[in-house]
Amino acid sequence: xxxxxxxxxxxxxxxxxxxxxxxxxxxxxxxxxxxxxxxxxxxxxxxxxxxxxxxxxxxxxxxxxxxxxxxxxxxxxxxxxxxxxxxxxxxxxxxxxxxxxxxxxxxxxxxxxxxxxxxxxxxxxxxxxxxxxxxxxxxxxxxxxxxxxxxxxxxxxxxxxxxxxxxxxxxxxxxxxxxxxxxxxxxxxxxxxxxxxxxxxxxxxxxxxxxxxxxxxxxxxxxxxxxxxxxxxxxxxxxxxxxxxxxxxxxxxxxxxxxxxxxxxxxxxxxxxxxxxxxxxxxxxxxxxxxxxxxxxxxxxxxxxxxxxxxxxxxxxxxxxxxxxxxxxxxxxxxxxxxxxxxxxxxxxxxxxxxxxxxxxxxxxxxxxxxxxxxxxxxxxxxxxxxxxxx
Numbered sequence: 001x002x003x004x005x006x007x008x009x010x011x012x013x014x015x016x017x018x019x020x021x022x023x024x025x026x027x028x029x030x031x032x033x034x035x036x037x038x039x040x041x042x043x044x045x046x047x048x049x050x051x052x053x054x055x056x057x058x059x060x061x062x063x064x065x066x067x068x069x070x071x072x073x074x075x076x077x078x079x080x081x082x083x084x085x086x087x088x089x090x091x092x093x094x095x096x097x098x099x100x101x102x103x104x105x106x107x108x109x110x111x112x113x114x115x116x117x118x119x120x121x122x123x124x125x126x127x128x129x130x131x132x133x134x135x136x137x138x139x140x141x142x143x144x145x146x147x148x149x150x151x152x153x154x155x156x157x158x159x160x161x162x163x164x165x166x167x168x169x170x171x172x173x174x175x176x177x178x179x180x181x182x183x184x185x186x187x188x189x190x191x192x193x194x195x196x197x198x199x200x201x202x203x204x205x206x207x208x209x210x211x212x213x214x215x216x217x218x219x220x221x222x223x224x225x226x227x228x229x230x231x232x233x234x235x236x237x238x239x240x241x242x243x244x245x246x247x248x249x250x251x252x253x254x255x256x257x258x259x260x261x262x263x264x265x266x267x268x269x270x271x272x273x274x275x276x277x278x279x280x281x282x283x284x285x286x287x288x289x290x291x292x293x294x295x296x297x298x299x300x301x302x303x304x305x306x307x308x309x310x311x312x313x314x315x316x317x318x319x320x321x322x323x324x325x326x327x328x329x330x331x332x333x334x335x336x337x338x339x340x341x342x343x344x345x346x347x348x349x350x351x352x353x354x355x356x357x358x359x360x361x362x363x364x365x366x367x368x369x370x371x372x373x374x375x376x377x378x379x380x381x382x383x384x385x386x387x388x389x390x391x
Contacts, residue, residue, distance in 0.1 A: 004109075007118060011105060012098040015125040019094035019134040026135045026308075032086045033137045041137035044072050049084055051076030063216045066267055068224045069209055070146075070171025071139040093134040093141045101125045103148030104370035108377055110152065111340040119377035120370070123327075127373065128320040129305035129366040140367050143171040147347070148370035154182060154343050158191070162198045166205025172367065173223040174358075177350040179203065185346055189339050219268045228274030234296070234359030235278045240288045247295030247303075249359040252277075297352060299360030301325075306362055328372060330379030344371050 023029055033041035043059055047067060050058040057063060057072070075089050082088055101124040109117030124130060133140045146168035153161035165182065169175045179202045186195035206223060213221035233249040236256075240246075252261060257277055264270045282289045302325065304317040335341070348371070351364050358364075365372070 007121075008102050008105065011101055011121045011125060015098040015101040016094050018125060019097045019131050020091075022131050023090045023094065023135050027090065029087045029090050030085075040139075043067055044075065044137045044139065045086075045089075047072040048074075048076035048079055052079035052084060057212075064267065065213045065217065065221050065223075065225045067226070068139065068171055068173050070167060071137075071142045074142050075137070089137060090134070093136075096141050096145050097130060097134045098125075100130065100145045100148050100370050101373075103145060103152055104373040106152050107148065107344075107370055108374040110156070111343060111374070112336070112378070116374065116377045116381065119380055120373040123324070123376050123380075124369060124373040127324060127369060128307065128316070129362070130369040132305065132307050133366075139171050140363065143168055143175070143367055144369050146171060147175065147368065151343060151347065151371060154185070155340060158186065158194045158198050159201055162201035163205060166202040169202070169206055170209055170223060173227065174354045174364065175350070176206075176223075177353050178347060181346040181350050182343075185339075185342055188342070217266065217268050221268055221271075225267045225271040228271040228276075228278065230358045232274040232278035232281075235281055235289065235292070237281070237285075237288075239295075239359070240285075240292060247292065247297070247299035247360040249361065293356050296355045296358075296360040300352065300355040300362070300365050301360075303360065303362045305366055324372070324376055327376035327379035327383070330382045331375040331377075332379075333382045334378045336378075344374060347371050 032045050033039070044067060047057060047059050047064070050056060051073060057065075057069065059066065075092070078088050078092060079085075101121050104124040105117040105121030107117070108120035130144070133144070146164050150161045150164035150168060153164060161182075165175065165178060169179070179199055183195045183199040186192075186198055210220070210222055213223075229252050230249065232252050232255065236250070238245055238250055238255065239248055252258065252274055255277075260277070261270060261273050264273050304314070305321055307313050307317050309316075335345075347368060351368055354364055355361070
């Protein structure tokens with residue numbers, strides 16, 4: 001027990017220091033996020049400041065549901081308690097990143113063994129896509145530890161796992177796919193009451209925000225109103241005909257029928273029109289829609305992580321991602337089909353479903369960082385054993 005605690009303290013310290021170092025190199029820690037007024041980081045920060053100053057969940061001068069509430073409320077709470085200091089958010093991001101590495105260790109240890117867990121923790125500490133998130137005001141900073149906690153708790157305390165998953169859905173709505181999948185995991189293990197309770201508790205975490213949305217808009221909005229732009233942006237002719245966009249996404253401002261979207265009276269109608277245009281394209285082009293699936297999945301698995309910069313950054317992305325990809329692929333030689341293994345597999349299936357419906361974003365993949373590190377740790381074991389045997 002004491003050795004595990006010492007390990008976690010060392011791991012957290014190293015992971016935190018690495019993330020702080022990259023923040024100092026890439027950002028001005030005393031300045032807020034840069035970029036356009038519609039960028040993810042800028043809008044999260046703007047909403048958080050409005051929450052902290054008592055304006056409410058507002059953006060661009062009006063109440064909104066375009067962004068999921070989890071991360072803006074977290075940094076809004078920081079701003080409310082301590083003042084609007086971006087440095088505090090960067091420190092929080094680094095701390096959440098360190099916590100995610102500890103969760104990678106706990107998941108690997110409890111589902112498999114101590115060695116798998118310790119490797120997963122250290123692999124997470126040096127995983128560049130996860131480190132990069134700490135330099136951004138992105139919702140993954142909160143989502144990743146919530147998903148990691150939900151994964152770790154699932155077989156131990158499923159009701160607490162459900163609460164964490166519900167909060168994760170409120171941070172990144174795509175995780176809603178995991179609610180029925182993990183409920184199905186309980187059913188497969190003959191935990192019938194746990195399956196029902198798990199789904200109900202996770203769903204109840206979402207209900208207050210859904211009610212708030214109805215009060216604000218007068219129309220039903222489950223969590224956020226940005227799903228339509230993601231769906232239409234990933235299901236259109238351009239992502240089929242332009243090879244650079246295969247399996248990818250393009251802004252709806254660059255797609256046909258933008259005039260119909262702009263003519264909508266509010267953000268809910270805006271979202272619904274984008275969903276309609278994407279759905280109309282799928283119905284009218286079923287063959288193209290099916291052909292897009294392998295490209296989406298290939299991009300999800302193989303595409304380089306997000307990381308800004310030119311050729312040097314591209315080289316860094318290749319050098320830092322490819323070894324992890326090799327380890328993750330090697331883990332397929334040790335796929336665990338026991339009940340505990342399916343806890344991880346279900347999460348990967350949920351991510352694949354998200355990619356098929358929307359697009360193969362590397363951010364979808366890397367938001368599973370603690371789970372990916374467990375797979376990478378198992379892949380390490382496979383490759384090491386083969387090396388020893390061949391020597």
